[in-house]
Amino acid sequence: MSTTTHSSNTGQKLQAIITNLRKKSAQYSERVASEEEADYECATCKDRGIIVYRVHKDTPWELDEKKKHLVPEAMVPEDDFLSGKVCTPDKAREWKDTYSKQCECVRQKKIARLMKASGITEEFEKLVFGNFKTEGKPDMIKEAYDCAIEYFKDFENIHRKRSNSIALLGQPGSGKTHLSTAIMNNLIKKKSIHCLYFPYVEGMGNLKTDFDQLETKLDAMRKVEVLFIDDLFKPAKGQPRATEWQIEQIQSVVNYRYLNHLPLLISSELTTDELLNIDEALGSRIHQMCRDYTVIIKGDRMKLNHRLGD
Ligand SMILES: Nc1ncnc2c1ncn2[C@@H]1O[C@H](COP(=O)(O)OP(=O)(O)OP(=O)(O)O)[C@@H](O)[C@H]1O
Ligand SMILES: [Mg+2]
Ligand SMILES: [Zn+2]
Secondary structure (H helix, E strand, O other): OHHHHHHHHHHHHHHHHHHHHHHHHHHHHHHHHHHHHOOOOOOOOOOOOOEEEEOOOOOOOOOOEEEEEEEEOOOOEEHHHOOOOOOOOOHHHHHEEEEEEEOOOHHHHHHHHHHHHEEEEEEEOOOOOOHOOOOOOOOOHHHHHHHHHHHHHHHHHHHHOOOOEEEEEEOOOOHHHHHHHHHHHHHHHHHHEEEEEEHHHHHHHHHOOOOOHHHHHHHHHOOOOEEEEEEEHHEEEOOOOOHHHHHHHHHHHHHHHHHOOEEEEEEEOHHHHHHHHHHHHHHHHHHHOOOOOEEOOOHHHHHHHHHOOO
């Protein structure tokens, strides 16, 4: 009797020691894991850019139509497998198949780089289709909104064609910059397209003062996938800002893009006719490029200018 009590006491003590050790070991691995995670920008892929999974030998693989390759129906993270969370060592052989995919952080990093390179400010990042009002607005504003949405939807099919660009023209404050920026934000975030924002007045000023960089900057404007020229020839005191030098620089950019079928997003207070009057060669190229997606907003400024509304 006393022997049994003694041995059961020893057993309990041993059990307590083992439990304690297990707890400590678990705490230690948790600490190591969180210290490791803290060193990575992306804890999911540990900055490797890909995530490797293990697949059980009995798992069926299906053809993914979009990715055009076989994808397993179920999988476990390779890290879990290696740390023994998935199976006991004798079953490890059943999990020798692997499947890897790109981590979401790779796409997110690319988008962040594209946003930075595009010249879009934080304030402009907020200009999206979702916060553009059409209710109670004149038909012309709805038309501009529909045209911008359609352009974005069509983009993949038309971007190499002759008419691959969009021009929103006319009334100040009518939302031309808002809608064009929304297109640009979508092209970057949903399609990872390299875009560049060029605010005409400020941009032209910078080109002129930074003469050493002129060709480099113009070259970036010529070759970027999508260029947004905002407020082209913006009038000052009723007169379009279009000196011979300014026309020449814009001409060299637009001509390159025209010849190479590279899309433009254009906003301007001027109508197509007024653009043609400034320079017919330039105006007619812009007209051809934007033929299928041009809206001229003209009429009652009290109704059309969002800044004058309530
Ligand atoms: N329909 C709308 N719904 C919500 N906000 C709008 C709408 N139209 C314009 N805005 C807002 O009003 C302001 C003026 O619009 P925006 O700058 O796009 O006009 P614009 O046509 O480019 O004018 P400008 O010719 O003076 O450059 C912006 O802050 C924009 O976000
Ligand atoms: Mg504007
Ligand atoms: Zn990652």
